[in-house]
Amino acid sequence: MRSRAVLTLIIVVLAVIGAGLYVLVRPTGAESRPVAGPEETATAYLAAWEGSDIGAMSRLVADTPADFAERHLAFSRDLDIESLDLIPGTLRRHGGQVAELPFQGVRGIRDLGAWPFASTLRLVRRDGRWKVLWTPETLHPALKDGGRIRLKEVPGPAVELVTRSGTRFPRDSGAESYLGMLGADLEGGGSGYALEAVRTDGTVQELAAFAPPSARRVRTTFSRPVQAAAARALDGVDSPAAIVAVKADTGEVLALADRLGGELGGQGAIRGLYPPGSTFKVVTAAALLSRGLTPDSRVSCPATYTPPNGRPFTNAGGHAAPGTTTLTGAFAVSCNTTFAEQSVRLLSAGGLVDAAELFGFNKDIEGPGVCGTVKPHGNADELGADAIGQNSVVASPLCMALVTAAVQDGSWRQPVMTGRRGKG
Template sequence: MSRLRRTLTATMTLAVACTTLTGCFDESSPHDAVRDFLVGWQSGDYPTAAARTDGDQAAVRKALSDVKLQLDAASFRFRIKSIALDGDVSRAEFSAEVDLGENNPLWVYDGTLPLHLVDGLWKVRWSPSVLHPQLKDGQRFAVDLDPNPRQPVVDRSGEPLQSDQVLYVAGVVPSQLGAQAEEVVKRLSTVTGFAHDRLLSRIMSSPPGEFVPLATFGRQRYLLTKPKLDAIPQISIQEQPQPFAPEAPKDLVGRVSALTPETEQKLGGPQRAGDSVGQSGLQRAYQDYLTGSTQTRVVILDQSGREVARLKEWPGRKNQSVKTTIDRAVQAAAETALTGTATSALVAVDKTTGEIRAVATKGLNQEKDALAGKFPAGTAFSIVAADALVKAGVRTDLRLSCPAERTVGGARFVEAGQVAGQVGGVSPTFKDNFAKGCVTALASLARRVDAAALERSAKQFGIGQPWRLPLRSSSGSLPELRSDADKARAIAGQNVQVSPLAMALVAAAAGSGTWRPPVLVTNPTSPGPTTETVAAPAVQPVPVDPAVRTALTAMMRAGATGTPAQAGRGRVYGVIAPAGDEGSRQRWFVGWQGDLAVAVLARSYDPAAVAGSFFSAVRSGS
């Protein structure tokens, strides 16, 4: 639980705690002193708490205030366990809950309040042991922290998908500040924007001989701030390399920033495990995994700063790298293939596993568009429609004319490409029209299949399936089909929306014989609690009907033959299709070669040429 949330909880429950501490006491008893002391300590009303002790009032007030600083505590809560009375002396047993923040459990310990009568009034007999049974004169609390550096996001072979970036950490050694701590903190707060009390607590709670990081800067911000930092002689700067600079696919890997006052406030307290915050992509989704939680020890120090007692220790949660399915060589091939394009996206998946091997874009965002985009499927959806049509008995050698225009159920379709005329007085086949993406011929098949069959096929090829990734993604959508016109538009992909990722999985299903949900991260198996998305539900693979797969293999082989997608060696299977109606300048290539299935969406550029370049680059790099 974050510091901010716990502080609010403590504030809301304080009234309840006070009522509990007050309601069971009688007048003229030690209960009054116990109540006022603990409630004053809990609420920060140190004068009231000090007045119920027999110690020097100023010294007690300072001791209580220092404890909060020394522990860097968000809140204290107390509960009375028992009060024993023996003449003019008494003894109260209480339990304390101290919220240290830092995402650690509460520190819970038992304490004792000795009381005696002073001029007829019950007073707590003051000594440091009132604060904790093991605390003695001349000693103080401290919180010893052992943060871990941020771990990287890695590719499928374990190589980092980001390079080191130097961070500049401003900090102090508390023992070197002396009486200047307040002034140093005041000046640093003005420079950085971090709250004065938070910086002071961080210094006061740390072992005095150790470097205490107070603010972290990226290079640009550090250079702008450096003159002001240099003007504070007690501040020293340490350079720390951290895996911050993302490599391709940059949008998916995500950006990381040093902690700022704004992110500290949002997250609720100093994130000392690396002092870094994932801003986007997997860096944000797996923030807690990559940073872990800080190993924390509550200790007692003597006047020389030597540890004399260890009161509590939390080992913290070990941070770990996030392993993706990205293949560096395949990603490089995808980046190369998009050279020369202006607006394009390419997603490549392993056709037998659904693992994402590469995501590349030009003029688009890899997450928002390539994974989560919602684009018209165009006649690329005929791959899915073919599943329903073949199951309905439509043969691939069925003769279909490909006129320039056709109306189906009142819906008008226009073939924007070259019209496939008759050869020797014979119309082209379903297979021919599929390969050429003839929208008028494909739309004419609407009456040969019912709406439910089309909807089932769409689901079996993943369209609209509830799979999720750690990042935003879209499996596409198919509207309710109420008429022949709706079915014709669906076969032509005009009322179907898909992402490039969804279409790459469609190609993978045709190529492997089984549709599988996508996989981007293999370890850990689910995002951390900071992500806004959820782990993938159990969406099961769906086998493709063998007869359908045979038909699709032949049709998609014909679709790629003679196109730029077939550049170089090896067989390529695919379909080229406009994305949307006849006025669309976006086009698809959806297909596979070898183990890789790919979907390319390009505007004002031949997607088959992109696919051909990609397959050639993959072969060259293998």
């Protein structure tokens, strides 16, 4: 009996000792949770970061910066980030107190796409727990030495201008300066964007680029064969000259070429104002017809005409028509004296400026270019000179092309250089 009792006592003591050992090894309550290793801490941090749980992130950081939350919010806000995917790599330990976890990330930028990056979580053991050693470099390696990352708009390619039939212009079309002007006035294919790291010393490094859409192709009204003919017509011309071809029933410009040097950016045919001379007699003839003359009206074409108290007007080469001729005949030989005399006789009270404005003078051109101006005359001399395209009258080659187009079609039209308008 005694031996059995002793044996029973020994078993009880061992059981008690075993229970005591269990209590020592496995305490109860909150302290029973195992301490997370560096890999678990890193994984938890990345998961919280993906979920934008800044509170959970900050609890896993050693010495959390005061602006930790604002840095993350501002980073996402300024770069318009709408998603974040993080893929952990393989943990590397450096002794028992330090570790690092490289990871890959992809940020989604609204309307632009994916922005991949790679960084490293550095971890340290503090007070028996693994924590993330956070620096701005954790957000992106480009922030290692401070600075910021910005999203910068980059202008897209200029529009590609083509002929009215959709073909490209030849390199030596003769219209290069005009096409450059038109392209600059049109919106291109949209903007691209670049992500740039701006360092504290002001230097900039491009981190990623989001290409703009391809160049937008825009048809002009230019005709390739007409443009080629205009350019050829000026080959070998040394004196100032310009050619503007216009489709009369629409106002579409079919060709532009000039030998005006670099004047007005090489766009003298549409921006330059010059005395139109006898070409203005088209406008003067219209004014005279509105005052009662007809194409068959008999008029004189003397070698010299002198207005009352004025200076004499003469014809080129001393030309004179014996007796009288028709208004049509005087127009055909560009008789200065006829148009000066008839204007003084019929337009002294006004009418020349009104007629000119029907042909685009003193008006704004809706597109690129200018037309011309005519001022009210102060005396007969000024009126006679205005009537033959001198004195106050100036016009662009474009303006005079529109004048002749208006005569052919019966209506003056604004010029068009891109797109199409009206018939044809």
